[in-house]
Amino acid sequence: MGMTLSEKILLSRAEKKTIKAGDTVLVQVDGVMMHDLFAPKVREIFYAMGFKKVWDNERIAVINDHLVPAKTPDDIELHKMGRLFVEEQEIKRYHPGDGVCHILMIERGYARPGEIILGTDSHTCTYGGAGVFATGIGYTEMAAICGTGNIWLKVPETIKIHLEGYLSPGIASKDLILKIIGDLKADGAIYKALEFSGPAVAGLSLAERLTVSNMAVECGAKAGLFPADEITAAYYSELGEQSVAQIKADPDAVYCRTMHYDLTALTPQVSKSPNVDDVSDIACFAGLEIDQAFLGSCTNGRIDDLRIAAKILAGKKIHRNVRFIVTPGSQRIYEKALEEGIIQVLHESGAQITAPGCGLCSGILGGIVPNGDRMISSNNRNFLGRLGGLTSEIFLASPATIAASVLTGKITDPSRGS
Amino acid sequence: MKISGKVFKFGNNIDTDIIIPTKYLVLPSLDEMARHIFEPLRGENFSAQLSPGDVITAGKNFGCGSSREQAVQCITACGVKLVIAESFSRLFFRNCINNGIYVIQSPSIPGMLSERDQVEIDINACEVKNITSGITAKFEPLSDFLYEIVQSGNLIDYFKTRKSW
Numbered sequence: 283m284g285m286t287l288s289e290k291i292l293l294s295r296a297e298k299k300t301i302k303a304g305d306t307v308l309v310q311v312d313g314v315m316m317h318d319l320f321a322p323k324v325r326e327i328f329y330a331m332g333f334k335k336v337w338d339n340e341r342i343a344v345i346n347d348h349l350v351p352a353k354t355p356d357d358i359e360l361h362k363m364g365r366l367f368v369e370e371q372e373i374k375r376y377h378p379g380d381g382v383c384h385i386l387m388i389e390r391g392y393a394r395p396g397e398i399i400l401g402t403d404s405h406t407c408t409y410g411g412a413g414v415f416a417t418g419i420g421y422t423e424m425a426a427i428c429g430t431g432n433i434w435l436k437v438p439e440t441i442k443i444h445l446e447g448y449l450s451p452g453i454a455s456k457d458l459i460l461k462i463i464g465d466l467k468a469d470g471a472i473y474k475a476l477e478f479s480g481p482a483v484a485g486l487s488l489a490e491r492l493t494v495s496n497m498a499v500e501c502g503a504k505a506g507l508f509p510a511d512e513i514t515a516a517y518y519s520e521l522g523e524q525s526v527a528q529i530k531a532d533p534d535a536v537y538c539r540t541m542h543y544d545l546t547a548l549t550p551q552v553s554k555s556p557n558v559d560d561v562s563d564i565a566c567f568a569g570l571e572i573d574q575a576f577l578g579s580c581t582n583g584r585i586d587d588l589r590i591a592a593k594i595l596a597g598k599k600i601h602r603n604v605r606f607i608v609t610p611g612s613q614r615i616y617e618k619a620l621e622e623g624i625i626q627v628l629h630e631s632g633a634q635i636t637a638p639g640c641g642l643c644s645g646i647l648g649g650i651v652p653n654g655d656r657m658i659s660s661n662n663r664n665f666l667g668r669l670g671g672l673t674s675e676i677f678l679a680s681p682a683t684i685a686a687s688v689l690t691g692k693i694t695d696p697s698r699g700s
Numbered sequence: 701m702k703i704s705g706k707v708f709k710f711g712n713n714i715d716t717d718i719i720i721p722t723k724y725l726v727l728p729s730l731d732e733m734a735r736h737i738f739e740p741l742r743g744e745n746f747s748a749q750l751s752p753g754d755v756i757t758a759g760k761n762f763g764c765g766s767s768r769e770q771a772v773q774c775i776t777a778c779g780v781k782l783v784i785a786e787s788f789s790r791l792f793f794r795n796c797i798n799n800g801i802y803v804i805q806s807p808s809i810p811g812m813l814s815e816r817d818q819v820e821i822d823i824n825a826c827e828v829k830n831i832t833s834g835i836t837a838k839f840e841p842l843s844d845f846l847y848e849i850v851q852s853g854n855l856i857d858y859f860k861t862r863k864s865w
Contacts, residue, residue, distance in 0.1 A: 357726060665765060
């Protein structure tokens, strides 16, 4: 019987001859990631469990991003404890503050096709865009992996998402994943994996795929996997990795459900707080005034996203009533945006450009949205009160929709031209 | 093992930002964090209403959103050792097991429980008894492997004695 992408990857790391959806298997982990909020707890629990040395100091990443730049002295204490763990265990992949964890994991080649990666963050599923089986866990389990290199995982059933057509101008892969979440709802893929396939996959860049996989967890999915193909291989080859696996599902793999999407027919989508799955065509909300806009996060903080915004904003000024916050996903993205003149364009348009990190998406750093204000945002969550006041209103949308909206001061369809 | 207490009932898609908002994650102790449990929905003093043995029940997708294990640990810090929901986010489910919380997943049991009902749960007999209404129901037990972790108290104690999975 054929295997899904998840089954193939999990089998390759399990001491088993066959596996199928529903089995619980102990697997060898290829790498882990922990961020600043939880690294101190991982350290404390690791030693409390009786472990002395991590299983592999070259496969562990410790990344400061949720509290960068720190807001309080307590934040720095967390960073110090994380650094202590790095020093005690001689952990190689240490990033004291140069980008969002999920962006760095792909940018630095820490997560590679065909691998199993676990992270102390629910958006670890992002790496599925590069054909990595990646998902989030708590800090207690992270400590157990650091000690053993293993974790038990239930082999998920898979929902196949068959994609056809091409994205039209002004339409992004963000619109696709918002549409899928609106259809599946917040619990539609609990305990399951999503697997993206079909002719349209070859037309999506790695960055576009990462945006889609990033939000798989918003419909409850354990992982959101794209095949690793020529596009994936070309990306890793640029990083100097010549031998990454190309991996796809078997043609006769068994799926619990198949959904079809035609990218050509897709329109801009928005998700209205407080539920990510409350998704509508932008026409339902176009014209609503906005107070703030955010471009950044592990969903849409990549150079491709900044380029889209700069193209729309070049030579123009944002609406005077709008606060527009732009947070590049990493220092390298920031540097590239400087080189390409993107930072200058955004700056001249009136954007407030902040240091790389999770920014306001973590709900604790600059740009918090007050009660009664409305924000349009490129991130992945708009839960009740997450980004500020309990009566703030957050619309999730694509970078193009955000850029078009900051110009008019209203929610604006970027595919309609101006 | 038997657990008895009052029921506190929540709806669908209760996310971990609601159980413990991000801004409280930097507080130095779990007890301080736990004072803010469910604050966005239930206001500032909800934790004072919870007593050891009480049970939290919810609808679909309980604990969705962020991986923050503090959401589960704040629940245990309030003395709650058992949660019942129609379905759970997988991350929250794992975090419950790893912190010694017994998890009952049932499409029907949350519907037979109301806020402040008195309940008794017999884990060995796989039975939930609603003392207030008199209704009883059976549930699917956890697998032996997961129950072993729950019975250890938490994953830390599990590893202290076993050293490996």
